[in-house]
Amino acid sequence: xxxxxxxxxxxxxxxxxxxxxxxxxxxxxxxxxxxxxxxxxxxxxxxxxxxxxxxxxxxxxxxxxxxxxxxxxxxxxxxxxxxxxxxxxxxxxxxxxxxxxxxxxx
Amino acid sequence: xxxxxxxxxxxxxxxxxxxxxxxxxxxxxxxxxxxxxxxxxxxxxxxxxxxxxxxxxxxxxxxxxxxxxxxxxxxxxxxxxxxxxxxxxxxxxxxxxxxxxxxxxxxxxxxxxxxxxxxxxxxxxxxxxxxxxxxxxxxxxxxxxxxxxxxxxxxxxxxxxxxxxxxxxxxxxxxxx
Numbered sequence: 001x002x003x004x005x006x007x008x009x010x011x012x013x014x015x016x017x018x019x020x021x022x023x024x025x026x027x028x029x030x031x032x033x034x035x036x037x038x039x040x041x042x043x044x045x046x047x048x049x050x051x052x053x054x055x056x057x058x059x060x061x062x063x064x065x066x067x068x069x070x071x072x073x074x075x076x077x078x079x080x081x082x083x084x085x086x087x088x089x090x091x092x093x094x095x096x097x098x099x100x101x102x103x104x105x106x
Numbered sequence: 107x108x109x110x111x112x113x114x115x116x117x118x119x120x121x122x123x124x125x126x127x128x129x130x131x132x133x134x135x136x137x138x139x140x141x142x143x144x145x146x147x148x149x150x151x152x153x154x155x156x157x158x159x160x161x162x163x164x165x166x167x168x169x170x171x172x173x174x175x176x177x178x179x180x181x182x183x184x185x186x187x188x189x190x191x192x193x194x195x196x197x198x199x200x201x202x203x204x205x206x207x208x209x210x211x212x213x214x215x216x217x218x219x220x221x222x223x224x225x226x227x228x229x230x231x232x233x234x235x236x237x238x239x240x241x242x243x244x245x246x247x248x249x250x251x252x253x254x255x256x257x258x259x260x261x262x263x264x265x266x267x268x269x270x271x272x273x274x275x276x277x278x279x280x281x282x283x
Contacts, residue, residue: 004220007154010117012215014124016208021128023200029178033127033140036171040147043163047154054155054226062229065156066242069234072159072166073249077256079171083178084263090182 007048014041028089028096032082039075043068113153120146133179141172158231 014037021034050064090096123143130136144167151160238246 005215006113006117007150008215008220009212010120012208012211013121015211016204017121017124017128019204019207020201023204024197025128027133029133029175029182030128030136032178033136033175036140036167037124037127037143040144040167043159044147044150047151047156047159050156050229051154051226052221060226060229060233062233062237065159065229065234066237068156068159069162069238070245070249072162073253076166076170077253079174080256080260081263083174084260086178087181088263096182 004048004052007051008045011041011045011048014038014044026097026099028082028086028098031098032079032086035078035082036075039071039078043071046071109153113150116146116150116153120150133183134176137172137175137179140175141168144168144172155226155228157228158234 018034018036018038018041021037022031025031025034046064046068050062050068053061053064086096089101093101095101120143123139123146126139127136127143130139144163148160148163148167151157151163
């Protein structure tokens with residue numbers, strides 16, 4: 001049997017790659033995809049931890065998987081609004097570069 | 107033994123795909139690599155005893171999100187600069203921050219004594235549905251309101267212009283006329 005560390009470690013590495021993408025790229029689509037990667041990493045960790053504590057006092061615990069479903073729903077909402085913002089930004093500024101959109105930046 | 111072999115193969119491909127998503131120059135390739143990562147994660151869910159989540163992941167992510175992302179790429183790229191995508195000007199601090207975060211997480215993982223992978227029966231859709239409509243009913247309803255709000259927000263943002271005049275022109279700086 002595999003130790004559970006592996007799944008959690010995979011999740012951590014995946015999350016770090018997502019953070020790297022958000023921090024180092026400036027195309028809004030790539031940033032959105034990196035956020036998806038991070039949410040995916042979190043889902044993996046949730047499922048892994050749910051597997052670790054799948055039995056609490058003899059009763060099956062599935063709260064981790066419930067949480068994953070909620071994260072997936074929030075991710076879908078985020079993509080819809082994110083792409084709406086992307087299209088509005090492209091219409092107005094003719095660019096998807098986040099460094100060119102700095103009207104609200106101090 | 108075969109299980110760990112499958113796990114490591116999956117993990118390797120997931121990480122390869124994730125790196126390609128972040129590093130790829132061509133945005134269409136990046137989206138397709140993201141699809142690979144999400145599908146392989148669904149397989150991983152299957153291994154971890156979450157068949158329903160694997161199905162949802164396939165339907166929602168590879169069905170919906172990837173399609174939306176592809177639309178985003180197709181609608182916003184200009185033919186003369188395909189593939190030309192420059193990195194952020196503050197690349198080094200960002201990378202260092204990400205690595206510091208990874209160091210903190212790795213520390214936490216190494217210091218925690220996680221139990222071995224216990225064997226348990228896969229969680230069925232029946233259990234998930236029952237939990238959603240009993241213990242987590244309020245969260246479920248709030249989630250549906252959130253989805254409705256996101257849908258309306260996306261429609262409002264994606265609309266060509268307001269009725270009548272076009273207020274967006276005020277913010278236009280040297281763009282198209």
